[in-house]
Amino acid sequence: MRHCLNPACLHPSNPESHQFCVKCGQKLLLRERYWAKKIIGQGGFGRTFLAVDEDKPSKPFCVIKQLLPQAQGTASLGKAAELFAQEAEQLEQLGHHPQIPELLAYFTDEGQQYLVQEFVNGKTLDQELAENGVFSEPQIRELLIDVLGILDFVHGKNVIHRDVKPDNIIRKSSDQKLVLVDFGAAKVLKQVQRTVTGTIIGAPEYCAPEQAMGKAKFISDLYSLGVTCLHLLTQMSPFDLYDSDEMEWAWRDFLNGNAVSDELGQILDHLIQQAPKRRSQSAQAVLQDLQPSAVRSPQTPQTSSSLPKTQTRPASLRVPKRYQRLAELLKAGDWRNADQETVKQILAVANRTEEGWLDIDNIKKFPCEDLRAIDQLWVNYSQGRFGFSIQKRIYQTLGGTRQYDEQVWKAFGDAVGWRKRQSWLSYKDLTFNTQAPEGHLPGLCVGGEWWVWWRGFWGGSKEIGSSFASRLADCNI
Incomplete structure (x- = not known):
């Protein structure tokens, strides 16, 4: 059905074959297009x-x-x-x-x-939060790196977005990339409205203090991005995360076991400073803090040798009872046994211990909370080197999507050290220490061979391999 655009009519039910509104007679086709x-x-x-x-x-x-x-x-x-x-x-x-x-x-x-x-087809970060729960540290880092790159570009064009918030960041369904939306007229017109009536620019929960007084700066967008991260980490209103009595942010009190390293915490604290002079001064500066080797022009393509590095410090985790043994192995740096313990627990969760492998249906239904718990343990104890989310980030950086692409998969294997001299390694040849390339682990094996949902499925059954990639995306891992 065609919707009438006449503000005085707005009839929503005109047949698609009609050129004029059946109620008011106004034409339905703008510019005949x-x-x-x-x-x-x-x-x-x-x-x-x-x-x-x-x-x-x-x-x-x-x-x-x-x-x-x-x-x-x-x-x-x-x-x-x-x-x-x-x-x-x-x-x-x-x-x-x-x-x-x-x-x-x-x-x-x-x-x-x-x-x-x-039109950007996808889900906003607020929708992802409602469906999948709080974001993990690796997800927040990916978000910051992605959106800071966009803001660096925007600010370079002398434009201030003025309304950075979870509802205005969409993850595209096609390639899972984040898109910053809503640069529409309302943002400019709010400047006019503010001059006339004093209306606040932007969403009050995410609005920087100087922006609320009509003096938006480029770093006002950085403040809003920082507050966006706090909301995604806690699923709490930013108003509730600020202690007005003490005049300070109290977001750490609402993490409820969601692990955030001191390093990331300090970056977020710098973004949300009330005083503009104490705040991070540019998107590039924050990117430098996040990953010093990855600061580059937003248009510069990345190769497997120039992938962003994620560095975190171990933080205290609330470890589910099922994964206590895995946490102990990871904490001790026993990466090989931790890898095999990961397989053991995944098969147990899926009720596939006897079979020793997962099929497509098992993968599609695998609980997000378990994938997320395993990933957080790996990321935490490896200081950001290993984990499903690290592998996913590298894979997507190389152009990987939910659809199988042999060339991307080979480039991914090269990047994480699973291939040498254009040949795939055997499981026994993996490197089980922190000198391994970023994303090298978990390798996941059963019976001394590659486990099915990584190289086995990706190299053999494309449908099963892409199912796991889709599950990681669905769970925001």
């Missing part, structure tokens, strides 16, 4: 519609943003229109970044101003 399917966002400055691009053979989805400022008076409306046009010019430049929605069109139709943007 775009038609609205449904409203997906609404606020004081306009509406956002999921739409269809009729001009392309595949008829892909896109997003229509309709400007409807509430500010009254010729001067206010004129300024709103001017800033809407300026925002369109900024979006045209920003849209060339692969992790920012592309601007497809900007125009006026029937007296209304519109932006048409690329």
Whole structure:
């Protein structure tokens, strides 16, 4: 069904074959190309519609943003229109970044101003949090590295996002990359509205103090990103994480066993400083703190020899009883036996001890909480060198997706040290110490051979291998 765009009508049920609204008679096709399917966002400055691009053979989805400022008076409306046009010019430049929605069109139709943007199919980080629970330290590090790279690009274009929050960060379904969304007119218009009425810019929970006073800076986005991380680590409202009596953040009191190293904690504390001068001063500076060897231009491709390094310090963990033995082995640095204990517990959880292997259905149904617990133990005791999340990050950095790609898989094997001289190693030839390449472990074996869901399944059954990759993604590992 086609949705009417007339603000006074908004009839949602026009047949797709109709060119005009059956209720008000207004045309339904913008520029003879775009038609609205449904409203997906609404606020004081306009509406956002999921739409269809009729001009392309595949008829892909896109997003229509309709400007409807509430500010009254010729001067206010004129300024709103001017800033809407300026925002369109900024979006045209920003849209060339692969992790920012592309601007497809900007125009006026029937007296209304519109932006048409690329539609990003995926889940917001708030949706992931609701479905899968709190984020782990490796996930937060991946998030920071990804979004800081985007903000570095955006700030380099003299643009302040002004509304960084979990709802405005989407993980694309196609390749699992994070996309920063909502550079729309509302952000610019809130500047106008603030001048007129004093309205706060951005979501209050994530808004930097100086931004709340109408003096947003580039580092205001960094503050919002830091607060976003606190919310994802605790699943608590940022308002509840700040002790107003003591005038300080108390987010560590709400971790509930979620392990955060001192190093990452200090980085987050630096991001959320109330005083701008005490805060991290640039996205590049934070990236340098996170991974000194990985600071580079956002457009620079990475090779297996230039993969980001994740460094963490061991932190106290709340270890489930089932994994006490695994924790002891990892703490002692007994990596080989820890690897085999990991296999033992995974098979036990899946009730496949007798069979000694998992099939596709077992993998798809494997409990996320168990995958996450095992991963956190490996990441914690290896100081960020080993774990499923480390392997997943390397795999995705090389271009890996849920779909099997032989060349990517070989590049991954080279990167984590599972291949030498273009040949796959036997399990007995793996390196069971911290001198091994990042992501080398868990290797996971049964009976002295590679365990099925890594090389065995990826090199043999593509469907089973991609099922495990999908399960890691589904569980946000």
